Amino acid sequence: MAAEQLQEAERRNGAASNANYGKSIQDFDPPKKPKRNKFAMACAILASMTSILLGYAAAGRTSDWIGRRYTIVLAGAIFFVGALLMGFATNYAFLMFGRFVAGVGVGYALMIAPVYTAEVSPASARGFLTSFPEVFINGGILLGYVSNYAFSKLPQHLGWRFMLGIGALPSMAIGFSIMAMPESPRWLVMQGRLGDAKRVLFKTSDSKEEAELRLADIKEAAGIPQLCEDDVVQ
Numbered sequence: 001m002a003a004e005q006l007q008e009a010e011r012r013n014g015a016a017s018n019a020n021y022g023k024s025i026q027d028f029d030p031p032k033k034p035k036r037n038k039f040a041m042a043c044a045i046l047a048s049m050t051s052i053l054l055g056y057a058a059a060g061r062t063s064d065w066i067g068r069r070y071t072i073v074l075a076g077a078i079f080f081v082g083a084l085l086m087g088f089a090t091n092y093a094f095l096m097f098g099r100f101v102a103g104v105g106v107g108y109a110l111m112i113a114p115v116y117t118a119e120v121s122p123a124s125a126r127g128f129l130t131s132f133p134e135v136f137i138n139g140g141i142l143l144g145y146v147s148n149y150a151f152s153k154l155p156q157h158l159g160w161r162f163m164l165g166i167g168a169l170p171s172m173a174i175g176f177s178i179m180a181m182p183e184s185p186r187w188l189v190m191q192g193r194l195g196d197a198k199r200v201l202f203k204t205s206d207s208k209e210e211a212e213l214r215l216a217d218i219k220e221a222a223g224i225p226q227l228c229e230d231d232v233v234q
Contacts, residue, residue, distance in 0.1 A: 043096050051100040055107020062108070068116040068184040071108060076175035079105030080168045087165020098164075105171070119184040122206045123214075140170075189218045192233035 055075070063071040082102025089095035113133045121129040151162040182204065188197035198215060205211035216226060224233060 040092065043092075044099060047096045047100040048103045051103025052107040052110070055104040055109075056111045057107075058104075059108045059111035063112050063115065063187070064190070067187050068112060068119065069178055069181065071112045072116060072178045073175045075105045075108035075112065076171040076178075077105075078102070078108060079171040080175070081105075083165055083167035083171065087161045087168070089161075089164075095164075102167070116184055119186045120182065120200070120204050122204055122210060124206055185214070186218050186221075189215075189222050189224065194219075194224070194228070194233055 055078070059071060059075070062074065066074070079102050082098050082100070082105055085098030085101055086095055087098075089098055110133075114130055117130050117132065118126060147166060148163050151159045151166075153159070154162060182200040183196070185197040185200045185204070188194075188200065194215075197218070198211070201211040201214050202208065205214060219226060219228070
């Protein structure tokens with residue numbers, strides 16, 4: 001019995017030797033990872049960074065023109081379009097164009113969200129509330145990983161489309177929800193709408209005294225005389 005087992009072991013070793021005959025040491029290395037397309041990666045990074053900078057640079061002037069609220073709506077609309085373009089992309093160039101459009105929306109949002117929060121919130125909660133954009137950015141990144149893991153279970157030709165296109169939903173929610181919020185009192189004063197600014201300040205301040213103090217500071221920054229009590233200033 002022992003002799004038969006020894007012969008069987010020798011036979012297996014011989015078969016293994018024959019199978020490995022002619023192979024080099026490199027053949028026994030672990031399989032290498034597939035090479036990445038560096039050009040495609042560079043295009044993706046360039047499309048994201050340049051578009052974010054473009055949106056960031058344009059957001060300030062846009063918010064002075066149409067207001068803080070509508071700038072946030074515009075940011076959500078741009079990102080909504082970009083997400084849909086990426087989700088329905090038919091080729092790589094189309095995908096990068098959608099990524100560029102979405103990046104512009106991200107740039108707008110990164111600039112205007114902290115500004116709007118700081119101008120609307122009362123002094124007692126301003127520091128806390130202005131930290132929310134950063135908190136939600138990191139929360140969104142985490143949610144993106146979770147949703148991508150869920151969508152990875154779908155067929156390959158659908159999974160990546162859902163991963164990119166799902167961003168249209170939160171941007172649409174932001175666009176609708178911001179319309180229920182007040183406009184920035186600072187922007188209202190800059191437009192000469194003192195009456196509207198007063199009403200917003202009385203709603204968003206902890207006391208009437210704080211509202212009047214905030215209004216006085218804004219009027220001073222806008223170059224409006226403190227004694228001016230008109231609702232509309234030309």
